[in-house]
Amino acid sequence: MLRSPRRSVSKYWGMDKMFGSMASVLLVGLGGLVLYRLLQRLRQKACLQDAVVVITGASSGLGKECARVFHAAGAKLILCGRNRNLLQELVEELGAVADSKHKTYTASIVTFDLSKVEEVAQAAEDILKCHGYVDVLINNAGISFRGNILNTHIDVHKEVMEINYFGPIALTQAILPSMVQRQRGQVVVISSIQGKISIPFRSAYAASKHATQAYFDCLRAELEQYGIKVSVLSPGYIRTSLSLNAVTGNGSKYGVLDRNTAEGRDPWEVAGAVLEATERRRKDAMMAGAIPCLAVYIRTLWPSLFFRLMAGRARKEHKAKDQ
Numbered sequence: 025m026l027r028s029p030r031r032s033v034s035k036y037w038g039m040d041k042m043f044g045s046m047a048s049v050l051l052v053g054l055g056g057l058v059l060y061r062l063l064q065r066l067r068q069k070a071c072l073q074d075a076v077v078v079i080t081g082a083s084s085g086l087g088k089e090c091a092r093v094f095h096a097a098g099a100k101l102i103l104c105g106r107n108r109n110l111l112q113e114l115v116e117e118l119g120a121v122a123d124s125k126h127k128t129y130t131a132s133i134v135t136f137d138l139s140k141v142e143e144v145a146q147a148a149e150d151i152l153k154c155h156g157y158v159d160v161l162i163n164n165a166g167i168s169f170r171g172n173i174l175n176t177h178i179d180v181h182k183e184v185m186e187i188n189y190f191g192p193i194a195l196t197q198a199i200l201p202s203m204v205q206r207q208r209g210q211v212v213v214i215s216s217i218q219g220k221i222s223i224p225f226r227s228a229y230a231a232s233k234h235a236t237q238a239y240f241d242c243l244r245a246e247l248e249q250y251g252i253k254v255s256v257l258s259p260g261y262i263r264t265s266l267s268l269n270a271v272t273g274n275g276s277k278y279g280v281l282d283r284n285t286a287e288g289r290d291p292w293e294v295a296g297a298v299l300e301a302t303e304r305r306r307k308d309a310m311m312a313g314a315i316p317c318l319a320v321y322i323r324t325l326w327p328s329l330f331f332r333l334m335a336g337r338a339r340k341e342h343k344a345k346d347q
């Protein structure tokens with residue numbers, strides 16, 4: 025039986041209307057979702073203007089760049105390191121920078137050695153005396169390690185753990201009671217992709233960063249009820265003096281700028297990412313290229329492949345050293 029053309033036209037017209045209204049509902053829904061996410065992100069964004077921010081390892085590399093970007097964002101900085109002269113130079117440099125967008129402040133300095141527990145306790149007191157409280161503690165200071173495990177003295181493992189792990193956790197624990205009392209604050213940790221995967225000939229460093237990741241993951245969960253946020257940030261290679269300052273298996277300075285480090289990301293760019301992650305209160309962020317991030321997933325999802333790749337890398341480096 026033939027359908028009348030009028031009936032089929034009205035049927036198509038009806039379907040058109042139905043699809044049209046479905047599309048509008050979908051569009052309104054999507055628009056609402058985007059708006060909700062936007063408002064949520066704006067609400068989550070911490071304002072760093074006037075915030076008291078402590079940066080350890082501010083005398084060079086990433087810490088120094090973080091000092092520049094957090095200063096420009098209007099933070100009241102407390103800069104830490106062992107070298108007072110370098111920190112003083114930085115304070116003067118920051119003082120000479122005028123930012124029209126934000127009110128800026130003269131930074132304070134607290135010097136101490138992270139490997140000396142008694143100095144860390146005193147430093148925490150001095151830090152709290154500066155403004156009476158801390159809004160953001162950025163545990164950035166650290167050293168790296170280059171060496172073969174077979175030739176590495178146990179004292180070197182201990183030294184790297186003291187600076188990269190025990191020092192930062194001692195400082196954090198000394199600052200935390202005041203954050204808990206105020207029911208606010210944020211602890212930011214500069215870990216490394218090597219806190220998630222271990223690369224041969226970096227044992228002490230990778231172990232210290234794995235310990236860091238584990239400790240601050242526990243801390244995040246334990247502090248949630250007090251409104252205190254914990255951000256573990258894991259960069260890949262950054263163009264700094266990290267490899268130059270690294271220790272070797274016998275405790276001497278490595279003193280070489282590795283190719284990977286020399287070709288790493290600009291510290292200023294990474295400092296910008298640290299600022300953003302701090303403002304967004306990111307819980308955990310990898311700040312590296314596609315290959316290191318992929319390696320982290322391979323380590324989790326296909327460990328046997330990861331182990332094979334790392335053994336190959338170790339063989340290649342052994343061969344290169346023997347030549």
Ligand SMILES: NC(=O)c1ccc[n+]([C@@H]2O[C@H](COP(=O)([O-])OP(=O)(O)OC[C@H]3O[C@@H](n4cnc5c(N)ncnc54)[C@H](OP(=O)(O)O)[C@@H]3O)[C@@H](O)[C@H]2O)c1
Pocket residue numbers: 080081082083084085086087104105106107110136137138139164165166167187214215216217258259260261262263264265266267269285288
């Ligand atoms: N560069 C990279 O490729 C890379 C990649 C991933 C993660 N990271 C991480 O980024 C952070 C910053 O390193 P960077 O690359 O900027 O290296 P860097 O240029 O060598 O800076 C290291 C900073 O740590 C401080 N420091 C070292 N030993 C210390 C100690 N015993 N007590 C107190 N402060 C100490 C140094 O200050 P003083 O010497 O003045 O004390 C210096 O300011 C480290 O945690 C590192 O693990 C770096």
